[in-house]
């Protein structure tokens with residue numbers, strides 16, 4: 195436990211990861227932006243906004259699963275069962291293809307990280323690139339009988355590196371809460387109408403954060419229509435009331451520019467992939483009342 199904590203701290207202390215992130219992150223963001231609407235659609239696809247869940251964790255199971263199978267079949271070969279040889283080679287190739295998909299989706303999600311999350315994410319990505327390079331070399335060397343032993347050794351080394359990368363990926367999710375839904379909370383969303391603000395305190399074309407019990411709710415009024423969705427951004431918890439009210443009933447998060455529909459909380463642009471909980475509204479006695487929509 196102490197070793198893992200020290201390793202994470204060591205990564206966080208690396209200044210060169212900050213420098214590398216400063217150079218790489220805008221380059222990726224600019225590439226998507228240069229693609230205009232198509233670039234945004236591709237970015238949304240890679241984030242998993244269409245899935246309602248980040249796409250990267252789904253894809254990364256392919257290389258980890260395939261390369262686990264490689265390790266098992268390689269051990270079988272080394273202990274005399276040569277009939278598994280072709281299966282091991284195929285699993286290496288499947289893993290490489292899956293790793294490319296995991297790299298593209300992971301890099302896209304990484305553009306929505308900052309500070310230590312960005313450093314750990316970059317190290318996670320570099321380890322995965324290193325592991326993929328080891329497996330790619332292994333794949334080439336597997337074809338020759340004389341170099342097959344070296345190829346298997348490289349695959350074993352790759353498995354060690356990808357396991358380290360997987361540990362960092364797990365830390366990003368469970369330790370840093372990257373990729374989890376930040377609107378999920380142990381606090382109860384109101385299931386009965388609760389008054390949150392006097393109607394005359396919400397100006398047209400403005401947004402306000404109010405409380406429904408312990409839940410932070412975004413009230414927005416545009417073209418005299420009132421909207422209510424959760425105020426805490428599902429991506430990394432940004433305060434939507436400090437973002438931008440966009441034409442057409444949309445709000446842009448101030449932290450990483452995710453855009454949500456105020457009508458139903460759906461993600462219009464990532465990096466968020468989980469929708470915002472939405473509230474029903476009623477006006478009673480000059481008060482705006484909300485309750486969580488089913």
Ligand code: FES
Pocket residue numbers: 306427428429430431432447448449450451452465466
């Ligand atoms: S917190 Fe990242 S887009 Fe809102």
